Amino acid sequence: MYRNCFVSQGFAGKCSAPAKHRTASAWCRCRGARGASWAPCFRNRCAPRRTARETRLGRLAAMFPSEDAGENVFEKHIGRPLFHENPTTLQINIGLTCNMACSHCHVESSPNRRETMSFEVADRILELLRNSWFIETVDITGGAPEMHDAFRYLIRQIRTHIPHVRTIYDRCNLTILRQIEQYDLVEFLKRHQVDIIASLPCYVEENVDRQRGNTAYRRSIAALLELNRAGYGLPNSPHHLHLVYNPLGPYLPPNQLGLEIQYHEYLYRNFGIFFNRLICITNMPIKRFLDDLCRTGYYEAYMELLVNSCNLAAVDGVMCLDQIHVSYDGTLHDCDFNYALEMPVCWGHPDDPGPQTIFDLQRSFDEVAGKQIRTGVHCFGCTAGNGSSCTGAIVT
């Protein structure tokens, strides 16, 4: 039986595997947008096998030798380093436990991960947030953030004591809403005016299940209907529901507005589902997605695509400029991707990097303004094409 190729749309390459393998592989028959051509299968079994030399670092060093020698290829390409402005968004990675284990997950979450935020860290965040007058958005991610004890605590405290935070986002995987122990989650989110940013990487069932696991699509649709019933995503409703698309393979997201129209049409026509906006996010060449790129031999092609598509107009809107990120243990990062790469902030010399955790800040998150951002080759994922951020395309 043939199955859809992971690289079903927008990727111009041809399968590099021998023809006899292509026809024999269960993974390799592309039935993508144009239906007729062979395309490389992102997880095919006929992709070149990874050798011991082809590790992540080996690939990186081979493709960006000057980066390996200490040069910042990204900064050289865009012509300047990046610096934090006054932070208006605080992103909190509350922990890595998740009820799912998606193939593209850039923080490698799963039900087996145990990392979670303590109440001591949560209290310190709240203390700093009270004095951080520029921050009006708190964006809580994970893992599945709802599974962590500090999640509801943080939200209650912010809504009770920190009025200058106008927007709280819950980055929700939707399937968590179907867990029996989360029976009151929707009501809790609505009562505390939490907006939802929900992953739905495609509107086609087969594609979602391939990336997120069996039945993920049906559970997601059931969750979206439940959210609509509670008032989320309805026209003129104050309770916002945004969906997140990310490509299913090594290619860039299509035009965000055009895809949003397709999502609206499909979901309304087939299920009667409403939502507010679609957010398109480029897959970053890190963690599980990088593993897949290396395993299937598409690392170089994907990095070339990102570098050649670097859009200098998007550089001015990358999310790290007005955002600061705190991980579950209180470590400060310039963004969630730097967190995934274990690159904490460095505001001094590498031997004396300055504040590294929320306990090193004196009074507020506003202290990050003017500090240099740590960048690397992964940052090309934010600047390729229309640009990519946690709130979607940067250039529209």
Ligand code: SF4
């Ligand atoms: S639902 Fe999100 S956090 Fe959980 S494994 Fe999938 S991508 Fe990662």
Ligand code: SF4
């Ligand atoms: S990955 Fe993107 S958001 Fe993070 S530091 Fe690089 S450019 Fe900024």
